[in-house]
Every structure is written in structure tokens, then in C-alpha cells.
Amino acid sequence: MTIVIHWRSGTVLSVGRSWDGALEVDVRVDSDTVRALAYPLLVGTPIVGDRVLLNVNALSLGLGTGGYAMVVALPDRLPPDASFAGHAVKARYTPLQPVVLAADEEASPLRSVLSAADDLGGAPVVIADLHSALPAVLAGVIATRPATRVAYVMTDGGALPAWFSRTLSALRPLLVGTVTTGQAFGGDLEATNLHAGLLAAVVGLGAEVTVVAQGPGNLGTGTAWGFSGVDAGAAVNAVGVLGGHPIGSLRISDADARPRHRGVSHHSLTAYGRVALAPADLVVPAGLDPSLGVAESLKPLTGRHRVVEIPVDGLDEALRALPVKLSTMGRSLDADHAYFLSAAAAGRHAAALL
Template sequence: MIRWRWGTVVAPRTSWQGSVEVQVAVEARRPDDPGQVRALAYPALVGEPRVGDRVLLNVNALALGLGTGGYALIVAIPDRLPEDVDAPGHVVKARYTPLQAVVLAADEEASPLRGALAEQTDISGMPVVVADLHSALPAVLAGVLADRPTARVAYVMTDGGALPAWFSRTLDALRPLLAGTVTTGQAFGGDLESTNVHSGLLAARHGLGADLAVVTQGPGNLGTGTSWGFSGVAAGEAVNAVAALGGRPVAAPRISDADPRPRHRGVSHHSLTAFGRVALAPADLAVPADLPEELAAVVHGKLRPLCPPHRVVTAPSQDLEAALLALPVRLSTMGRGYQQDRAYFLSAAAAGRVAAAGLAERG
């Protein structure tokens, strides 16, 4: 299940919040092992790697050729263990794995937010955009802030993709634009930690003071190419959570006319399953009002069977291009940039605009 390798750090590469990338020389065990690899360490878990350190590596992602996870991961720096950290908290993430980590949940007794969260049971009508892929996050955020530049937007990260929020360079670059990040379920490393999506939404609203939230998985969508075998199913569950807490769910269907796979063109089958089969509570299905005519016909045809209980809500998107291109991150989804898949990013931005309109309605 794990491909283990020993290595030695030979050079620093780069770093961002919560992550350090280094160059590692690998002690080969097979003829096809690379001589050197890019390796990623999370210092909060394993300590800070330095040149000359011997490190224990997990090279599964490299062996499988995973695009998002194309790193060797540093599991330990065995000759220089980090000091113990005595901190409050008894919530365990990545439970019963070798790197299970103890964190302080936003609503547990030792948390300074306990008083603010203990009695909260709803999110007071807060609009929440629910998207399938992590790559939608910056586009949704651009759509919100284009119309409501002072809105406090929180990111609620689910555990369908990367577990450590630190893995996401996109999230690191977006931090100045966000009220904060809440990591839910087995995900960890956010500004606040929560047990599940429900408590994560409450933490976003009442702990971070968010006016609006965006729910997506972390980087690294899992899919098997089958009707139900994909991690984005959780997007439908998130819609139900938003409704159960008295929020306003805005679903961002995954729209594209550039994906080479037929099942993801027009509206992805992931969105049709998550929002059409899993989401039992009504949601606004956000769609650009200015899609190309042929694509618009396909999109509305695929979404029509989902209504009711949902309703399609349109919003103009072409004027959001400037906001998208002004983001401090490079837009990318499945290896395609903005120019290669404009419909995808403009659709996510339109969902942000729909949610922002909900803020105006709340006053």
C-alpha cells in the first residue's frame, strides 16, 4: 500500500504557509526509481527539513503519476525529531494513521470560541456556494468580491481531496481575500478545525464572522469513472447541511465545453449526481446568463430534470473576466487554464455572483 524510500535532502526549493518543498536524492530500491525527487514536508507534522537530513519518503503519488499529488511526501526526519507541542485540544484528524494529529476544534471546551459556538444551531440565512472541485474556489471568490468587495468570505474545506489545507498553494495565495478557512472531517490545517461540515459552517458563520461561505473539497478530486465513485458526491451532502442549518445553498454546477471526456461536457455527471440525486434540499443552481448558445442549450437541458426541487438562477458572467484574471493565483482545472476552459471559470464566478446577490437581499 505504501512505497517507502530513504532519501537525503540536497537542496531547498520553495515554501508556502504550512509546507516546505525540497529536493531529495533517493536511495534506489528498484531500477526505475528516480535519482532525485521533489519532496513535500509539513513542518507541523514532521519538523523543518534541512540540507543533509536523511528523510523517510512515501513515493506513492510519484509511482502512480498523480498530477495534483506529484510529490514524494516526507513522512519523518528520523535523526532530528521535532519537539513535543503541548497545546489544548483532543480532536484527532487522520485518525489511526501513522501521522494522526491532535488539533483544537473550534467548538470544543478548551477553544476560545466555545462560548460563541456552543449554543449555535443555525447560520442565519447565510448564502453558501457549494462546488465540486477545489479549482472553483478562486473563481467563486472573484464573483462574490466583484459585487460585494467588503464581504467576509470563509472557505469550508471538506475532506474528499487533500487532507492538509497546507497542500494548496491556491489557498495560500487567497488568504488575504478570505475571512479564514475551516477544515472539516478528516481535513486539517485550517484557521479553525471542525468535526464535520455542519459544525464547520457554524464555525465559519459564528467563529470567523463570515457573511458568505464556499464549500469545496481540497485539491485532488478522487474519481473512478463510474456513476457514484467520486469524492464530489459530498457536494450534495453539503447542500443538505446548509439547508439543515437555515442557510441558502447555491450550487455551482461543473460546466465545461472543453473537457475531453463526454461525461463531463455541458454539465458534468458529477454535478448531476451530487445535486440531482444526493441533494434533497432545494438549492439555487447558478448558471451564466451569457453562455454560448449551443452550450447553454445543453446545460439547461441537463439541469431541467433537477427542477424541482432546485431552481436555475442565471447571472451575467462575461464582465467577471477582469476579476478572474486579477486574482493572485493562476486559474487551472484538470490542467486547463482560463483561456482553455473559460466556461468552467465563468460559471463558478457566476455562482459567486448569485450568492452575493443573496447578501444584498439580506441587507
């Protein structure tokens, strides 16, 4: 088996924009200048003139979502050691494994309440395949019930650091908090797994509606089972086991040129139709083009799940009012309206259950 990492060493030429937990820098590598991303809490804060060690795999592969060189270390100016009460390790046994304080471990201020928590009390939980659905779901909740307390539970199917998401950074004022689960890290709260993360969101943060989705940069191979969003089905099961109300945000597209993603994506049909064993509400926005074949695609799922059609009045305006630019697979709100409308309808349904 071959594992490839393309390593480079370079010098910081300039420091660019920053957001929660992340900093862009331009780095001179040989005769080229590359754009790189640093996570200051992991590697320290680079400044002009610093020598940096880079992993340039994403640039070599021409990745879109993650098209940065990643700063691995500032070898000549290492950050100081920090004393810390946590002992939960994320990205375990990798060279950059961080130690975090899990929300339910002994030193956590939430330890007492979470150690006794075992149930979500029927709280609605919206589950989505892609990270790009998060702002749209949030728009649907806000448009329906503006003061709703919404938390985001980020799984580890995509980016591990929550800091990578500029979208999440811009949405933070609209959320009561973010919980990073599994190997993901960098949220307001950390959790060992999805079950603990759901309890941390509802019991620890007091969320009335919780949104579960992977971080940006999902992995897909174009095969029936080779996609990281398959975990959406497992999330339905986790919510059901904990006594929550699972709501499936369907991945519906009227613009994707790939047949497997047009109408209801095979990702949704596999995750909810074959992986999810607990019943869930699968939300369809009213007024979709019948040629998408949504109703017919969902018929095999109705034996276990409930298909709910939700009115969409006001949702387009709510989507356009968000503080972030909507984008999925490089397509904007207007370019793939059905996708974002479907996610917003799921948020509306969740808010209406309160």
C-alpha cells in the first residue's frame, strides 16, 4: 500500500484573511507562490518571514473545497506548551493529534449534567448529507420561528477542524454553539461520538433544534456506497436511539448533470432507505418540478419513513437574507434552487414541531 504526502518547505510572504481558528498566508516555495492555510491553535500564528513546513497534497490533486497547502509546522518558532485539563485526543495517532476537553469528561463544567443525560426528549434533529445544507436548514428554522435555539453537530465525514469552514464562522451568531464529534475538533464543545454530541447539543447547549452534518469537503467515489454522507443514515439511528425526532433533509437537485444526483440523490436514497433503521420525517418542499420524479423515488422509503410536504412561502427570501453565500458543488442558490429549498424546508418542519 502506498500513502502519498507531498511535502514542501517555504517562507511566508504575506498574511491574508482570517476567520475563527484559521489564517491564510501566501508562501514562497522555490520559484512559486502558493496559498496556504494555518490553524494557529495547532501550529502557532505564522508571520511574514517565517519558515513553514507544508503539506501540498490538496494543491497537487487540484481539490476545490480544500485547495490549500496546509501549514504543518513553524519549525523555527514552535508555539509554547500549554497546560490543559482535557485528555480526549482527536485525529488520534496522526502527527497533529490535538488534546481537547470532552464535554462530558471529569474536568468539564458540563460533566454533572451530561453524565446523567440519556435522552433527547423528543427534540427535533435535522440530518443532512452535505455541509452546504447547514445555512439553508438554519434559514428555514429562523424564517419559521426566529428565536429558536439551534446547535450544529459536526461529524467527521469531511473536514476534521471546524475552523476550516468560513460558512460556520459567519453563522456563529445565529447558533447557540457547535459540537464537533468523533475525530472532528474545534467546536464550542467536543464529543467522543455522535451520540455524546447530540446530548451535548440538546442538554449541554440547550438547543431546541439540532442540525447534524459533516464538515466541508465530503469524500465520494461515484459508487453506490463510496461516499462519506452515508453516515446520515447512522445519524438517524442515533437520534432515534436517544429519543429524539429525526428529520431527513433530502439532497434534491434540479441542476446536477449527474443522473445519480438529479432529483433525489442516490446519497439520500441509500442513507435513509438502506442505512437508517429508525423512522424519520423526510421533508419535500412543495411545488417541485414533477419531472424530477421525487415522489416516485421516495415510494420505496415510505414503509419505514414519513414523507412530509412543506410549504415554501418566504423560504427563498430567508435564504437570500443569510450572511453567507450559498454554494453546493460550485452551484449558487439560483443555479441549484431545489437543493437549498429542500434543506430550508427541513428546517421549517423542525421549527414547526416545537
